Amino acid sequence: MNTVPILRNFVVLIIAILLLSSCVSRLIRPSLIGTIVDFDGNPVENCTVGSAKTDKYGYFKLAEIRKNRFFFTEVFAMEAPSIFVSEHIHKDGYKDEKIEIFHKYGGGLPKGTQWSLDSIHIMESSFDDYAKLLQNSWIAVDVSDENALYLLRHNFKERCKTKKCNIISNKLYPYINKSSGDTMAISTHLNLKENGQMDVVKIRHYGYKSSSAPDFKANDTLRTWGKWSFKSNNLLLSSDFKEINGNYLVSEAEYVGYNYIILRRFEYKEVEQSRSNN
DSSP states (O other), X not given: OOOHHHHHHHHHHHHHHHHHHTEEEEEEEOEEEEEEEOTTSOBOTTOXXXXXXXXXXXXXXXXXXXXXXXXXXXXXXXXXXXXEEEEEEEOXXXXXXXXXXXXXXGGGSOTTOEEEEEEEEOOBTTOOOHHHHHSSEEXXXXXXXXXXXXXXXXXXXXXXXXXXXXXXXXXXXXXXXXXXXXXXXXXXXXXXXXXSEEEEEEEEEOTTOOTTSTTOOOOEEEEEEEEEEEETTEEEEESSOTTTOEEEEOOOGGGEETTEEEEEEEOHHHHHHHHHHO
């Protein structure tokens, strides 16, 4: 009996078992669940999210994707790989969006990982009710080198699930991240009311020092009120805080999202000219 083929097959089988057992499962994309809604919170049915479609409640679910990697290669990498999730959102009659989420060590997350994206708001192509959108509470970020004022919803960083939103978040990180140590950061909060009144709160943050530290200084909170008006895509803000006062243009749709509005400052003459053209 020729034992060579049998031995060869046995060796191949052992090698195959070793190779299969030496693989490690890596996450490529976790299961994603969420809801697509318009700016009024109404569900958007039959909206494409990656390979999925939303139901009548705007709900979607994308299945988890994993791949096997060779164990020895992963050992040499010394850490779990990062993952970047990117899923296109499309619905006729609405502005396209794209889900973008980065996780530095996401590849090492366990099987069955699921991320809930909550509600993602998409804008109708014909949307023009900026006055209604403005009637809300905002964090105002003055970006002087752009001659612009950014309005961000509270918990803006946590709300960011889309590409446009993340671009703004990364750009404004130095402005909205609280300073530490002896430095000071200032945040301005606006509440634009339906009657044209505006509550304004300015907070001076004095770092992260413990309240028991001898040089601890509590945050200063300054409150005032003002007025706002909106006409022909022009916003006028008036208060005791000069840094937010002025005439602003709400223009292109790419500068407006549910969680942010980018306002460009206008000189008074420019505003009058813009209004006369409309």
